Amino acid sequence: xxxxxxNIILQPVEEEDAELIIAFRTDSKKSRYISETKNDIELQKExxxxxxxxxxxxxxxYFIAVDEKGxxxxxxxxxxIENDICEIGSWVSKPGYTNATNSIKVDIIMxxxxxxxxxxxxxxxEVNKSNHSVIKYHKLFAPIIVDEEGDIIxxxxxxxxxxxxxxxxxxxxx
Amino acid sequence: MNIQEFIFKFKSQLENDKFVVxxxxxxxxxxxxxxxxxxxxxxxLEDDYNVKLTQEELNSFSSVQELFDFxxxxxK
Numbered sequence: 001x002x003x004x005x006x007n008i009i010l011q012p013v014e015e016e017d018a019e020l021i022i023a024f025r026t027d028s029k030k031s032r033y034i035s036e037t038k039n040d041i042e043l044q045k046e047x048x049x050x051x052x053x054x055x056x057x058x059x060x061x062y063f064i065a066v067d068e069k070g071x072x073x074x075x076x077x078x079x080x081i082e083n084d085i086c087e088i089g090s091w092v093s094k095p096g097y098t099n100a101t102n103s104i105k106v107d108i109i110m111x112x113x114x115x116x117x118x119x120x121x122x123x124x125x126e127v128n129k130s131n132h133s134v135i136k137y138h139k140l141f142a143p144i145i146v147d148e149e150g151d152i153i154x155x156x157x158x159x160x161x162x163x164x165x166x167x168x169x170x171x172x173x174x
Numbered sequence: 175m176n177i178q179e180f181i182f183k184f185k186s187q188l189e190n191d192k193f194v195v196x197x198x199x200x201x202x203x204x205x206x207x208x209x210x211x212x213x214x215x216x217x218x219l220e221d222d223y224n225v226k227l228t229q230e231e232l233n234s235f236s237s238v239q240e241l242f243d244f245x246x247x248x249x250k
Binding site: 098100101103104132133134135136137139140168169171172173 | 187188189190206208209210211212213214216217220221226229
């Protein structure tokens, strides 16, 4: 599935994206707040092959975002789809990518995908406690904190709060 | 509105008590400042002070005091 919205494209990751994903996830700044990724392209390709099986069954969606200039600049993944709830994560931008508006658009599109296309009523996500700016950003949508474990804060955002607050965000990225 | 109240609100958006914010703080070049923080402060300015700025405009002030002065002028 390819999503075209707000002048950006979200396309499913393919094996050929393995090197790029590793570059994103092993960057010294980016890797501080996400799960560890081995610097091994073959291992990443193997993971993508197994992901493609889950994608076929609509169990998981892992996208790479492409901007208006054709640059692949971010990833985002949706998984653990169960009844009316799913999980989102792997929101990682290309190191040094400065177009914040486009980064925020990916997050909004993924939440719209969860709520509007998959008909979820809630999305859950986890953020590292030290990732202050991402926590602040997510809080603009008024999620609830459901748990804190070690360095991780677990949030749940319901559809209603997303829809109420989405316009406030949109106004600021135009 | 006074500068201390403004700083209190500004600081409360940062999710981290360790950051020092005072009138002279060059927030754009501070370690806490990034595009998502810009977004959060912009939403605060709109919600609490009815001031609307673009990301670029918010990045153009050289200190918290300068931003505060601008916000105050907008409210008069």
